[in-house]
Amino acid sequence: MSKKTLIVIGNGMVGHHFLEQFVASSKAADYEIIVFGEEKQLAYDRVHLSEYFSGSTHADLAMGTTGWYTGQGIELRLNEPVTALDREQRTLTTPQGEYNYDELVLATGSFPFVPPIEGREHPHCFVYRTLEDLDAIRASAHEGKSGVVVGGGLLGLEAANALTSLGLKAHVVEFAPRLMPVQLDADGGALLRHKIEELGVQVHTEKATTAIVEGENARLRMNFSDDSHLETDLIVFSAGIRPQDTLARTSGLEVGERGGIVVNDQCTTSDPHIHAIGECALWEQRIFGLVAPGYTMARTLASVLNGDNNAAFTGADMSTKLKLLGVDVGSIGDAHAQTPGARSIRFNDEQAGHYRRMVISENGKTLLGAILVGDNSHYDSLLQYALNDIPLPENPETLILPENQGGAPALGPDALPETASICSCHNVTKGDICKAIDAGCADFGSVKAETKASTGCGGCTALLKNVVDCELEKRGVEVSKDICEHFPYSRQELFHLVRVNGIRTFRSLIRQHGMGQGCDICKPAVGSILASCWNEHILATDHVPLQDTNDTFMANMQKNGTYSIVPRIPGGEITPDKLIVLGEVAKEYDLYTKITGGQRVDLFGATLSQLPEIWEKLIAAGFETGHAYGKSLRTVKSCVGNTWCRYGVQDSVGMAIRLEDRYKGLRAPHKVKMAVSGCTRECAEAQSKDFGVIATENGWNLYVCGNGGMRPRHADLFATDLSDDELIRTIDRVVMLYVRTADRLQRTSVWMENLEGGLEYLKQVVLEDSLGICAELEEHMAGIVDTYQCEWKTAVEDPEKRKRFREFVNLPEQKDPVQQWTSERGQRRPVLESA
Amino acid sequence: MKTHTSWNAVCTVDDLVPESGIAVWTEEGPVAVFYLPHRLPALFAISHTDPFSGANILARGITGDLKGNAVVASPLYKQHFNLKTGACLEDDSVSVKTYSVLLDGNRILLETADVQRQAVAA
Ligand SMILES: Cc1cc2nc3c(=O)[nH]c(=O)nc-3n(C[C@H](O)[C@H](O)[C@H](O)COP(=O)(O)OP(=O)(O)OC[C@H]3O[C@@H](n4cnc5c(N)ncnc54)[C@H](O)[C@@H]3O)c2cc1C
Ligand code: SF4
Ligand code: SF4
Ligand code: FES
Numbered sequence: 018m019s020k021k022t023l024i025v026i027g028n029g030m031v032g033h034h035f036l037e038q039f040v041a042s043s044k045a046a047d048y049e050i051i052v053f054g055e056e057k058q059l060a061y062d063r064v065h066l067s068e069y070f071s072g073s074t075h076a077d078l079a080m081g082t083t084g085w086y087t088g089q090g091i092e093l094r095l096n097e098p099v100t101a102l103d104r105e106q107r108t109l110t111t112p113q114g115e116y117n118y119d120e121l122v123l124a125t126g127s128f129p130f131v132p133p134i135e136g137r138e139h140p141h142c143f144v145y146r147t148l149e150d151l152d153a154i155r156a157s158a159h160e161g162k163s164g165v166v167v168g169g170g171l172l173g174l175e176a177a178n179a180l181t182s183l184g185l186k187a188h189v190v191e192f193a194p195r196l197m198p199v200q201l202d203a204d205g206g207a208l209l210r211h212k213i214e215e216l217g218v219q220v221h222t223e224k225a226t227t228a229i230v231e232g233e234n235a236r237l238r239m240n241f242s243d244d245s246h247l248e249t250d251l252i253v254f255s256a257g258i259r260p261q262d263t264l265a266r267t268s269g270l271e272v273g274e275r276g277g278i279v280v281n282d283q284c285t286t287s288d289p290h291i292h293a294i295g296e297c298a299l300w301e302q303r304i305f306g307l308v309a310p311g312y313t314m315a316r317t318l319a320s321v322l323n324g325d326n327n328a329a330f331t332g333a334d335m336s337t338k339l340k341l342l343g344v345d346v347g348s349i350g351d352a353h354a355q356t357p358g359a360r361s362i363r364f365n366d367e368q369a370g371h372y373r374r375m376v377i378s379e380n381g382k383t384l385l386g387a388i389l390v391g392d393n394s395h396y397d398s399l400l401q402y403a404l405n406d407i408p409l410p411e412n413p414e415t416l417i418l419p420e421n422q423g424g425a426p427a428l429g430p431d432a433l434p435e436t437a438s439i440c441s442c443h444n445v446t447k448g449d450i451c452k453a454i455d456a457g458c459a460d461f462g463s464v465k466a467e468t469k470a471s472t473g474c475g476g477c478t479a480l481l482k483n484v485v486d487c488e489l490e491k492r493g494v495e496v497s498k499d500i501c502e503h504f505p506y507s508r509q510e511l512f513h514l515v516r517v518n519g520i521r522t523f524r525s526l527i528r529q530h531g532m533g534q535g536c537d538i539c540k541p542a543v544g545s546i547l548a549s550c551w552n553e554h555i556l557a558t559d560h561v562p563l564q565d566t567n568d569t570f571m572a573n574m575q576k577n578g579t580y581s582i583v584p585r586i587p588g589g590e591i592t593p594d595k596l597i598v599l600g601e602v603a604k605e606y607d608l609y610t611k612i613t614g615g616q617r618v619d620l621f622g623a624t625l626s627q628l629p630e631i632w633e634k635l636i637a638a639g640f641e642t643g644h645a646y647g648k649s650l651r652t653v654k655s656c657v658g659n660t661w662c663r664y665g666v667q668d669s670v671g672m673a674i675r676l677e678d679r680y681k682g683l684r685a686p687h688k689v690k691m692a693v694s695g696c697t698r699e700c701a702e703a704q705s706k707d708f709g710v711i712a713t714e715n716g717w718n719l720y721v722c723g724n725g726g727m728r729p730r731h732a733d734l735f736a737t738d739l740s741d742d743e744l745i746r747t748i749d750r751v752v753m754l755y756v757r758t759a760d761r762l763q764r765t766s767v768w769m770e771n772l773e774g775g776l777e778y779l780k781q782v783v784l785e786d787s788l789g790i791c792a793e794l795e796e797h798m799a800g801i802v803d804t805y806q807c808e809w810k811t812a813v814e815d816p817e818k819r820k821r822f823r824e825f826v827n828l829p830e831q832k833d834p835v836q837q838w839t840s841e842r843g844q845r846r847p848v849l850e851s852a
Numbered sequence: 853m854k855t856h857t858s859w860n861a862v863c864t865v866d867d868l869v870p871e872s873g874i875a876v877w878t879e880e881g882p883v884a885v886f887y888l889p890h891r892l893p894a895l896f897a898i899s900h901t902d903p904f905s906g907a908n909i910l911a912r913g914i915t916g917d918l919k920g921n922a923v924v925a926s927p928l929y930k931q932h933f934n935l936k937t938g939a940c941l942e943d944d945s946v947s948v949k950t951y952s953v954l955l956d957g958n959r960i961l962l963e964t965a966d967v968q969r970q971a972v973a974a
Binding site for chain 1: 905928
């Protein structure tokens, strides 16, 4: 039987989700699948569109990869809009040609409505929907000072936030008497307005724009019907969306009075071979302008096409929870109390700026809706009451009162019924989660992978985490250690996520797998993981904010805010000429000089702005950074070995230099130290290092996982009589395994002790390749060795990066007054009065 | 006595580093200005001086949020300071001074006490 053709028009969020669902079904094999997308890019996460302004790229936002499409045998035709549809012939037309279909899916989304105002075609007028729109806005904002958003709804406020983040003074012009008229009531809208104005965004309500003309002091001038006006450099229209139903209209499909392609419960249009899903579809006279209902439609249609006659779309919850311009806003169910007999309970704390309203049923038993402004901490509980008809407590007002005024504690996951919907994007209930756990999912990540919960808008992550932990605990499973409040994962799990999903920035990791903005725990940990995985320069703009100050400024901060500098001296071997340079530089900048335990020279007391100058000199003399600031390889200490020592049996210095050059710069969960001794007398103290190498008559003995410091531990003998290459290969494998699987700030010793099976297990994995991963570990290491760059060299050569090393950006000559000095034993040292 | 303050341009947008801080010198001493583009307001300014060490380093700390509040962690002893209120999260009795900061076109404006006028008034 020859295959039928299924065509999807529109490669947006919902169209993509539909394909993911459909290709997994058994009937998919019966179809050739073709997708047309008008946009140039592969489907991306429009919900997080604004992150494009704060560094996310299309790749970060993309929903999949072109490789996925190819792998599924789907023909992806981007940048090719469908312009006409002939239902009789079952063909469609694009600028490139004509195509036949057997089944057609319209997933064309919607387009922003621009009110018919004179002058709206001005080149500095925009809409806010696609990456291209944002590119244009960014270009326009570059030269501008102020921007106006027309429309004070959810998207409008998000656009206003974007304008401020582009450095513009933002205004919001709204036709209605308040902000977010759909979701909020008068009190809620007023509070939101107050909060937003406090943040410097000016709100103008009850303004109808009559014309846009050339401005006097800015590019544009908006005239309002009340004869007032506003000058601005650019305008973004966000006055609502309209379903993209042009193809449906021109081909005579049934459409709604105010637009939208009419569909039934199976998401099929008035033509049985044509289906519509997402924002273009009109179901029971309703358009759903959120992604979750679109996903539900996509799942329904995939089941329908797979022959499931029971699959039906039954509407969707339109509750929303967001942070708009940093202000919490939540709206649940019947927020405006339109249900007959509905009554409201309000809590309004003007002092704290919190407003909460509950809408309850006539008999006072169930929650119908709610409005929250200023604090969303009650949202999850209230939503669960509303969605699951959980009977309200006797004094329902306790649900919205602050806890110190008799408020009830949040609804614990235990109190939720099995049917409670936890993730509305993917329609996952508490029962589904319990089932996944009973089927063997033993942590958050696997429940997420199994059920897909929290992979949509991400709004349910915290709740899902609570439910999973609670259920795991009930089953006696130890809950894995989360790295911090922003990620429900351990370092090892994060490493896996980064590597498997090819994630390259902190933003995209936290957006896809975490919550909030990050902190000083997770940022450096993720920075180190990204560096271990991809080895990009640590001062690349995306990575700067992740690093500890020492990593950021590539030097070690000392107690008075100055830095110490440790150039690399591989194996502790240094020419007299280089030693002289160190002395000269130290003299020139009056740096306190001390020999370290790792056979290097530490130069103390450099100010932030001196660092690049000093490094310029050091680099010119052939020095490289010593990574004394990083969680990475510090030194490879060595004795002089058989070149000089009468007992020596191998060239320990040569090996130390080789090792140091190989592993320098590698980012690890903690610092890593190594040493090489030229015979069993062990003058380099190799057995107190993470990796200790001791020469034998026949080669090298390798000791692993030792350390000095607070809790000293002797290294364990790992392998004997290795050749040079065998030694390196073995260290490659152990180091890489450590980098991949250790916890944050875990030295190799603790890591090994915590491995189930300990040293023996490690030997099996590394020496016998019991997991079959050695080739991959070596390859990963080779990749890192190949991409090594001296961070300081890259930094001093790049004026943008050098800018970071200004003590006070507005006054380069200003000295830091707290840095006071005195002299001791012939050198300078700080005096610092502690506050 | 009412303190006189004035708004002074201290740097431009290009000097800022997203999700991070920079330090500027003002008549009141060193001030740390943070730029967190995912929040609004996106700009925060607090004293650059770490009350625990006395060193001028707060701009060089890691920023983030704890329970939704924007914070910076001191790079020396790791205490967190709320960027909006200046409060130290680990020690109730300690806080750092906060400043009002605004974006005006391309310039960053900071509100600081007018040291000279104050001296005259006093
Ligand atoms: C800034 C912003 C913030 C948002 N925030 C949220 C939020 O927080 N929560 C939430 O739930 N929702 C949010 N949304 C809405 C959400 O993005 C949409 O609900 C979702 O993208 C709808 O998906 P869709 O596939 O139906 O439409 P779209 O994603 O718009 O995809 C439709 C695609 O079809 C293409 N197309 C149209 N016509 C043709 C044609 N003739 N030929 C070929 N291709 C065509 C379009 O170019 C487009 O790429 C937000 C939207 C925006 C713009
Ligand atoms: S370890 Fe052996 S080779 Fe090295 S210095 Fe000591 S005695 Fe000599
Ligand atoms: S031992 Fe203590 S005082 Fe000495 S360098 Fe280490 S941390 Fe500082
Ligand atoms: S509710 Fe959107 S991902 Fe779960």
